[in-house]
Amino acid sequence: MMKKRCMALTLAAVMAFSVTAFGASNPAQNGKWESAYGSGTVSAYKKMYSIYARSVLIGYTTFTVPKEAQGKNLYLAMVDTEQWKEKGTSEYFKGEVEEWEDFQAKQIYEKDQQNVFKVPLTEDSITLEVTYLDERGEERLGKGVSLVALGGDAYENNLFADQKDQLFVEDLIYLYLSPDLKHEVEEVPCTIDVTIGADTMQLNGKSYPLDAPVYINDAGYTMLPMRALIENLPEEVQKKVLWDGQSKTASILCGMTTYRLTAGEKEAQRNGDKVILNTPLEIKDGRVFLPLRDMVMFWDSGKINWDASTKTVHISADMVHILE
Template identity: 70%
Template sequence: MMKKRCMALTLAAVMAFSVTAFGASNPAQNGKWESAYGNGTVSAEKEMYATTVRSMLSGNVTFTLPQEAQGKKLYLALVDTEDWLSGGEEAFYYGFLEEWKNGDMKMIYMKGEGNVFTVPLTEDTMELKVVYDDERKAGRSISLVALGGSQYADNLFAEYEDQLLVQDLISLYYRPDYKNEIEMVPCTIDVTIGADIMQVDGKSYPLDVPAYINDAGYTMLPMRALVENLPEEVQKKVIWDGQQRTALLLCGMTTYRLTDGQKEAEKDGQLWMLKSPLEIKEGRVFLPLREIVTFWDQSNIQWENETKTVHISADMVHFLE
């Protein structure tokens, strides 16, 4: 079974409020959707994983369904996010779905023909744990799609094309089992307060919003620009959930979850207290310098007061394949 190209839904003329379409450029995660059988919502708790080859990965999705949808079915599949968004063809991945109710597992849905999951809609709220059990691809992510078309019996989205339902529900990374599977990569970073460029290992990268010093006196650095411009060998990724105002980060072997305005964060799933929370300035996420350098086991900071420049040197993890 191969996926079809995404097409955004057409809003019904009678809608009195805006609806987030399922289209690839605007997925409906944590938003509203419509179908010929009424309107509902979908929300997703996305996670970033550092994993061994033998582990199984999962993400949680909650549907709020209109009464008209009951008796219909959802046809769901797992896809590689990058392949889907680029419009390439990709076979659906292996896995299974667990339906939960009030903290208890109600049903397990196994893959059908072509790795498609058929989920009957019987209630107004449905909680699914989506479990991925297929090939691990370092640095890639898995998205959940809803299949359209009348070839599926009682399909909730019979009148629509295949749609991206939750983007980047599960992100895939390797965590090595032994120390000899990694090496340390030295890196230098130079960021000047107010400058429109930063340097990583002597190479310049543009900043549309410069670093600054906040009211509490903390040096604030642009999170995405700093992480994504690290050396190519370094395992890294940033996912921003605008609905939850939460950043998910991977640096080396460590994953982080940080939320706007909150000092309580997570580091590899454990509580991690920040001296100062992340801040959003002109649409960009900034983190305090003192928190950013904890992303690496070995790092050193130097401050050049005359030029107001931060010099960071650090050893970063490179996974040996």
């Protein structure tokens, strides 16, 4: 049975992390873009925000521009990540774009009637502050706001005149729900059983496949594939995994809580506060594995038991679901 409880005002949990992005001719997401005027790179400082927090939703992105591309223009728009990836199109969201230099605003770029921003490429490195100002209603719950570079020769002196529109920074800002005084939450019971060496996991009695088997690391801790654990949580639970392959950092939304873990580092973050893990996140055979005991102990009422006879870990926890 799900248990309801009222929540006091909760401030937005903010998680910031570096990510790479990609251009149309670089689907490997290695942080490079290519045009007829040379290759450049793009990196972003992304954030997770509650859609009910009274805060400004801002992400930062930095472009390195080859000499050949300087003098051209970049045309940027903010889109719904899911719609863009599924349909290749989306409405353009309202916002603001400013160029920053030495931690100070240098230039404000005006948007046109379609909310497209024209950014002249005048330096070898350009840092932009991108602010999302569109609606934050229920329809935005669980959505990412991505930055798209527009292609085509309809735009004056466009860097990507001979290319299609392309996703430049995925989920520059990710929106999730945080309860306020008017909201209630319910606790969703969750039980997980994983067996060492198995290629499946049991969640609330249902079997889910794993893309890599569970194992015990050299320190004696159970390691479970990251996406399998988070993405297979009950549908009612808010969840999201963002992985930065460059810094080897995982940013995770689970219920109302955000986590930041980096491979090989015991220091992590929970809702922006520092926590120390017993064992760090690990990468094995190209897969990212979470330290199961540490993650479960972070959850409200999380419990974990070990059955040595079957080499099975049994987990129980109450996950939070926010009611409308």
